Amino acid sequence: MSIQDEFSFINQIKPTTVHHEKTLITGIGDDAAVYIPSPNQSQIICTDTLVEEIHFTSQTMSPFQIGYKALAVNISDIAAMGGNPLYYLVSIAIPSSWSEQDLIEIYAGMSELANSHRVDLIGGDTVSSKDSLMITVTVIGETEEGRQLLRSHAKSGDVVFVTGTIGDSSAGLELLLSKGRHGTFNSNEDFLIKRHQYPNPQVKIGRFLSKLKRVSLNDISDGLASESNELAEASQVTITLNANLIPLSKELVSCDSEGAIEKALFGGEDFELVGTMSMDEWESIQQDGRLQNLIKIGTVSSGKPEVLLQLENELITLEKKGYNHFKK
Numbered sequence: 529m530s531i532q533d534e535f536s537f538i539n540q541i542k543p544t545t546v547h548h549e550k551t552l553i554t555g556i557g558d559d560a561a562v563y564i565p566s567p568n569q570s571q572i573i574c575t576d577t578l579v580e581e582i583h584f585t586s587q588t589m590s591p592f593q594i595g596y597k598a599l600a601v602n603i604s605d606i607a608a609m610g611g612n613p614l615y616y617l618v619s620i621a622i623p624s625s626w627s628e629q630d631l632i633e634i635y636a637g638m639s640e641l642a643n644s645h646r647v648d649l650i651g652g653d654t655v656s657s658k659d660s661l662m663i664t665v666t667v668i669g670e671t672e673e674g675r676q677l678l679r680s681h682a683k684s685g686d687v688v689f690v691t692g693t694i695g696d697s698s699a700g701l702e703l704l705l706s707k708g709r710h711g712t713f714n715s716n717e718d719f720l721i722k723r724h725q726y727p728n729p730q731v732k733i734g735r736f737l738s739k740l741k742r743v744s745l746n747d748i749s750d751g752l753a754s755e756s757n758e759l760a761e762a763s764q765v766t767i768t769l770n771a772n773l774i775p776l777s778k779e780l781v782s783c784d785s786e787g788a789i790e791k792a793l794f795g796g797e798d799f800e801l802v803g804t805m806s807m808d809e810w811e812s813i814q815q816d817g818r819l820q821n822l823i824k825i826g827t828v829s830s831g832k833p834e835v836l837l838q839l840e841n842e843l844i845t846l847e848k849k850g851y852n853h854f855k856k
């Protein structure tokens with residue numbers, strides 16, 4: 529049975545502690561939230577939605593994981609701008625088949641990630657839904673004025689990098705769709721499933737990149753092919769990726785060596801970052817040990833906005849193919 533009334537529900541999910549006490553004037557409980565933006569910072573705001581049967585099913589994700597991921601995908605967009613997340617709002621449409629306990633679990637999942645990134649829940653909306661559960665999270669963050677990392681910042685001569693292994697989430701999803709989350713998995717499979725259920729937004733690396741001279745950046749929600757094409761389009765450059773350089777986890781290769789590269793390119797939901805910086809800056813961070821976990825996967829050149837993939841001795845065009853809500 530769903531929640532009895534939204535007012536007692538809101539009271540239950542209202543946070544009892546606040547991370548940004550000095551700047552949050554009012555959070556949950558009034559017509560809107562009010563906060564004081566920090567001086568000399570630009571405000572960053574983004575929103576993304578998860579829908580039952582599209583982004584998760586009862587077989588792929590627990591309520592706790594749904595909450596965790598709904599916030600994670602949004603913090604990932606703040607990371608992709610080089611920002612620091614501060615506040616979040618949650619709008620949830622609830623079908624009667626979901627119990628109050630399930631909903632409390634969704635909020636517990638969000639709250640776990642929120643605490644580790646020190647973000648405060650400051651508002652939202654609660655409505656009923658006929659069929660699917662839908663959860664929309666909005667995150668507000670900030671970055672030093674003029675330091676946002678835009679998709680349009682790539683230039684000819686740049687190095688293309690990613691922040692971690694790609695394709696794991698897609699392999700995890702495949703396992704979950706075939707065996708269900710209560711199935712039996714070996715340790716490699718378990719790693720891949722966790723990569724799908726608990727994305728790790730790369731805020732620390734985004735913040736580091738925001739201190740560099742010029743970085744273009746995007747987070748990988750729809751797959752490396754799609755996100756690189758977005759960088760190429762926004763910057764009007766050609767991106768050439770080298771298939772041999774794309775980092776694949778040993779867990780992915782051991783579970784699916786044949787399909788690994790396909791999953792990395794077109795699978796999506798990795799929530800790692802892909803971006804570019806000048807060769808000079810790349811070499812300097814490599815020399816002074818500030819490279820962090822960045823992995824070079826290609827280069828940028830002038831030319832028509834497209835993505836090419838060096839695959840053994842072949843150079844192929846990498847279409848903007850990946851997850852698309854309206855093309856199946």
Ligand SMILES: Nc1ncnc2c1ncn2[C@@H]1O[C@H](COP(=O)(O)OP(=O)(O)OP(=O)(O)O)[C@@H](O)[C@H]1O
Nearest residue numbers: 573574575576577601602605608746747748749750
């Ligand atoms: N329905 C909409 N109305 C207004 N703006 C939108 C809408 N949908 C997307 N946008 C805007 O379009 C741009 C691209 O959004 P998109 O959702 O593709 O990016 P993303 O969040 O990085 O990707 P993903 O949703 O796959 O995580 C953003 O500026 C976003 O705010």
Ligand SMILES: Cc1ncc(C[n+]2csc(CCOP(=O)(O)O)c2C)c(N)n1
Nearest residue numbers: 581582583584585749750795796797851
């Ligand atoms: C049950 C189930 N089926 C398929 C998928 C795959 N999937 C759904 S949305 C998306 C792209 C990111 O979404 P968005 O573009 O909305 O950010 C991907 C790869 C899934 N997660 N669960």
Ligand SMILES: [Mg+2]
Nearest residue numbers: 575576577605
């Ligand atoms: Mg979006």
Ligand SMILES: [Mg+2]
Nearest residue numbers: 605608747749
């Ligand atoms: Mg994004």
Ligand SMILES: [Mg+2]
Nearest residue numbers: 576601605749
């Ligand atoms: Mg997004």
